[in-house]
Amino acid sequence: MNSGDVAFMCVATALVMFMTPGLAIFYGGLVRAKNVLGTIMHSFILLGVVSILWVLFGYSLSFGPDIGGFIGGLDYAGLAGVGADVKEGLTIPHILFCAFQLMFAIITPALITGAFAERMKFKAYLIFITLWTIVVYFPVCHWVWGGGWLQKLGALDFAGGTVIHINSGVAALVTAFMIGRRKGYGTDQLHPHNVPMVVLGAGILWFGWFGFNAGSACAASGQAAMALMVTQLAAGTAALSWALAEWIYQGKPTVLGAASGAVAGLVAITPACGFVGPIPSIIIGAVVGPLCYFACVLKTRMGYDDALDVVGIHGVGGLWGALATGLFAAKAYGGVDGLFNGNPKQFLIQAVGALAAIVYSVILTAILLKITDKTVGLRIDQEEEHQGIDLSQHSEVGYRF
Amino acid sequence: MNSGDVAFMCVATALVMFMTPGLAIFYGGLVRAKNVLGTIMHSFILLGVVSILWVLFGYSLSFGPDIGGFIGGLDYAGLAGVGADVKEGLTIPHILFCAFQLMFAIITPALITGAFAERMKFKAYLIFITLWTIVVYFPVCHWVWGGGWLQKLGALDFAGGTVIHINSGVAALVTAFMIGRRKGYGTDQLHPHNVPMVVLGAGILWFGWFGFNAGSACAASGQAAMALMVTQLAAGTAALSWALAEWIYQGKPTVLGAASGAVAGLVAITPACGFVGPIPSIIIGAVVGPLCYFACVLKTRMGYDDALDVVGIHGVGGLWGALATGLFAAKAYGGVDGLFNGNPKQFLIQAVGALAAIVYSVILTAILLKITDKTVGLRIDQEEEHQGIDLSQHSEVGYRF
Amino acid sequence: MNSGDVAFMCVATALVMFMTPGLAIFYGGLVRAKNVLGTIMHSFILLGVVSILWVLFGYSLSFGPDIGGFIGGLDYAGLAGVGADVKEGLTIPHILFCAFQLMFAIITPALITGAFAERMKFKAYLIFITLWTIVVYFPVCHWVWGGGWLQKLGALDFAGGTVIHINSGVAALVTAFMIGRRKGYGTDQLHPHNVPMVVLGAGILWFGWFGFNAGSACAASGQAAMALMVTQLAAGTAALSWALAEWIYQGKPTVLGAASGAVAGLVAITPACGFVGPIPSIIIGAVVGPLCYFACVLKTRMGYDDALDVVGIHGVGGLWGALATGLFAAKAYGGVDGLFNGNPKQFLIQAVGALAAIVYSVILTAILLKITDKTVGLRIDQEEEHQGIDLSQHSEVGYRF
Amino acid sequence: MKLIVAVMKPFKLDDVKEALNGLGVKGMTVTEVKGYGRQKGHKEIYRGAEYVVDFIPKVKIEVIANDDVAGQIVTAIRNAANTEKIGDGKIFVLSVEDVMRVRTGERGPDAV
Amino acid sequence: MKLIVAVMKPFKLDDVKEALNGLGVKGMTVTEVKGYGRQKGHKEIYRGAEYVVDFIPKVKIEVIANDDVAGQIVTAIRNAANTEKIGDGKIFVLSVEDVMRVRTGERGPDAV
């Protein structure tokens, strides 16, 4: 056991936990005032739901002994054998690794919730998201990090571009299609009710993301330090590049654009951060800002209502990040070389990994949504939608100024 | 000196400091808009008041050489001899241990303030809370952690269930009774003015609590890692179990319920977190949610006005945590065995510790309140209460949208 | 490489990053609702702008091989040679030191923005602040920390009193004069629109400042621990002493006063924190509260419109801190002795350092502002000012309750 | 028909609502307003400066009523809202030419 | 000239605006209000307690119009705001003695 590494990973775990309330605040500010609490609840309640699933069998399915490359065995169910002793191959307690990974399992399903904001039944939400975590997140996590087939194939995903962002972004797309548009979409102004709150949420996410990305080194190492730096550079550059894209195409740079760009930059650097240096990270950030910005513009044209742009930011940003890892990765930083360093194969592997996650997530998400719809119904009724989900689902109001 | 431990404890100290503004935000959102600033001030100003007391004599009374099991000597007054050198028995600088403990001394009196929110004179508040910190907190802290009689007796209180939560919860009860109900209690809707702010506060508290609980190991150890994990599990489970209790008994799960449950879970795991594993922590959390929920229901029936449910959450949750420690503690995790591991004596010791804190805190709090009331008067007058404490006590308003 | 130090500095870097969104929230709450987003943007966008400058040449100008005591060479341009290997003379990766220092370079120009809040063109802002960072920050940073003439002279500036606070405070003064007063200054009530948001921002700043000050030790050492403690003491004491000054001179202590005092205390202890112990830190905090309070009172009389009191808090507080370092410094804590420990020379050196920063910053800031004004114009027009900068500069509104 | 408008102290709203219920008045519309009048505004402190804010939070209620009960309503509001302290507010009565209930399209006294 | 006041459900505001545009009505003033009436308020839960909140968010629009179009306006608002559910609100008409446009100082019908 190395006390520096333990110190680092304890704090990294706390930082990643903090991202979930941060996301709740980020998403909460983006919806209308009458939906702020229900939107917050979508993220917040997962701190409970997924924690319990994780202990019962989630950790085991994700990181238990590999079964056919697809899923982990139940050896760690109930966290049997997962204690304060050092985990094999690492310098930190097994329980700490498990806690760190738990925080990832919490925030991934939370990301999806932006797609169906302002219109889902809370009961349906709980059913769907529990199933999704079990049937989609745990397996894909196993594939990439738990010794599954993608890991064996050599796919690079330092902190979760494929596992987390592509996976949730794609699920968001399916959900947005299947639940349908919000009342008033295209006619009313379904605008953020509290942009300062959105920026605060983005700030918390950014802060926590240092734990997410650097912590994925699992040690207070040079690699962690580099991951931290490139995370900062990609996020900052993307904040700027999104705002500049707006400035050029719409005449004004917006604050929401800068905050959205920052998140897009964080998403894009996530898979790459242990494998690239400063200059590539700036390029990754510079590209992802306009890319996600145009993805949002496109959405408006395509007419599906991904309310908070989960597809445009996490799906598209995550995909770019996964591919960019295949382009820019350099052995010197800790992984293998990518295309630009003479190893085109890695780019292909990255594409395969992304594709696999997309196909799997699309199909399973669609099936789970259908099941949920048939059993309890996905969507609140029209009166409830006018009233807002805070009152209709939780008998509460957000503000009383 | 161990640099990993120093790194860990520096960050833990910062995290616990952050809990006090977090609490200010949590409590601030729960009151009406006209009282938001005064409520925030109650917590915020203690960052100053208690810091100074701590340097002058507080640290010394708490952790100075034991005098009769009751109080510490004045050897460390003015922090004499408390420097950057390693503290005996630990691997971190003495000043760092002192700083870490200071943050606990700040937040404990701050917790009480929820009970008398919206109606206390600021001057009276300052007098009362200064006296309370000196006469109640420093001694009880010494009893449990500073080498006092409860520590000698073998009471387990890893991060402060008795010292902090029972102690402040009981003081809250006395204060609520003695200051009387708010104007409009029972008729008007004295509701939170900003629930997203409450959730943000809860998120900050949760985040900071990792420093609080894991940091109480005083080292970046396996015990710290386990404490961190069980903190997460208890908080998450309790968020869920409070919301479910509401769902069953009132037909809807609320966001405020989930946030309140999270805090209750954090409270309950506090004394236990160095001594129990994952499954007990889930049980502790599962019980404390409904328990505190019903304590709040009961309060409404009993008719005293503990405005922000300090009794229901910190008092009741802290008591359950102290006793649960006596039930679930297991030697393997770092302490001694509890009842369920064949050592019923420990349960008794826990009960004695709790009882001692209750009796001492009730009596002293009542006396201090009486003194304050006789000298400057506890309560603002009726016109001031209508106006709100922001304007009447601070000549400020919270918002200007 | 020491893993404890790496762990510590990674977290410290994250904490200092978090200060910039914290400052955005702090400043954002202080302006009127119609200017909240533009004010936030001033800080937020620098996370992008300065990150890029830093990689390109900023780090190199600041910390590259010294050229004539004035500026660093371009050896590190593009972060060439700045990698995951340990930095000479330290125990952490070079890239980590570089990342830590980047966060300082981001927040320093952000501090200035309070002076010209609510009335600057965004385009002009970007030009001015980019130039300022290059022409003022990088050189002064080099003087004090990068091996420049002030460092050689022996000026003590542990975490940046001169480099950061005097420097930005003086730039703020010049800006406030040159851009002129806001419409309605002196007649309308240009008050904070969201004081709870201000306190939250102050809380985040305080929290992050532990990384700022303790992290400036560059290692998880006894000095870091002491820096952390004195940071807490100065901030807490100053929160109290500002509020008391108000109480005495205006009849009521305000919450904004306490929050402002806390920031003033953090500013004042910044240069001193590695060189003094607890008692001096309390004195530094006790003095800075009333000092900055009266600086704000004075401003009102002098009639320039430093909208958010950057001069009064960072300028005056930073100056006091730099001089106080010369008074209270004690060799035992890690530097050299100050005046009160028998070394009057150090006080003189501190004064020289402060003076140099003042003169340099005044002149250069004035020139850069003139250039910006001549090219794109500094100020929005009257209609835009009525509308607010959110709508006029960013086509956005902050709130929609 | 009459429109009765009352501006009053916010914390009196519930009492007024009860009083109107007592008269069988089934509806009203409430607006948060700021009042300026004889009542002295409050002082605010902001970083060393001091301001007097003249505009004081009040609520305005609007009740449409038939002619026969208008007088009673005015009296009931007055009694419920009165604290005998300055700033209690004003009640004024306007004549309404026509009223319609949106849901049913009913007009005149039936719509009230 | 008339002052037409309508209290209605907030989500109907855009429809009403369109309807008035259709009549060539070029202006109106909108206020967020809370309504109390036959429509049942919603339940709120707060830490184990339960409350019914009687005051329901509504918007009030005020339109000044010349006498000849006032009737049409009332009908147009009614049609646009009607959901046939309780709580749709009320429209009432008052007589206005004088109107002035601030910018030009025009008075009477020209100022509308």
Added chain:
Amino acid sequence: MKLIVAVMKPFKLDDVKEALNGLGVKGMTVTEVKGYGRQKGHKEIYRGAEYVVDFIPKVKIEVIANDDVAGQIVTAIRNAANTEKIGDGKIFVLSVEDVMRVRTGERGPDAV
């Protein structure tokens, strides 16, 4: 007695207050409203989309006055609120049947 209602630009409120003070008018009630009129709304940008927001923040003031000063008040408001730019707003005057001061129960002109 008259009820004078003025809708105007928010930043003119203080000037209007001064102007009314000058006439010895001792009270008014102020509401934040949103106005729709000839004045062009502002553009807002939201993640690649663009919207025009037609409703512009205005304030509405209501002043009850005796008949003899009503005309002066209208003129004073107009002069103070006028910026000669579109969107300056409207003033309209209604007849009030009765006024009561809540505190004293005074009625009619004395209550103003």
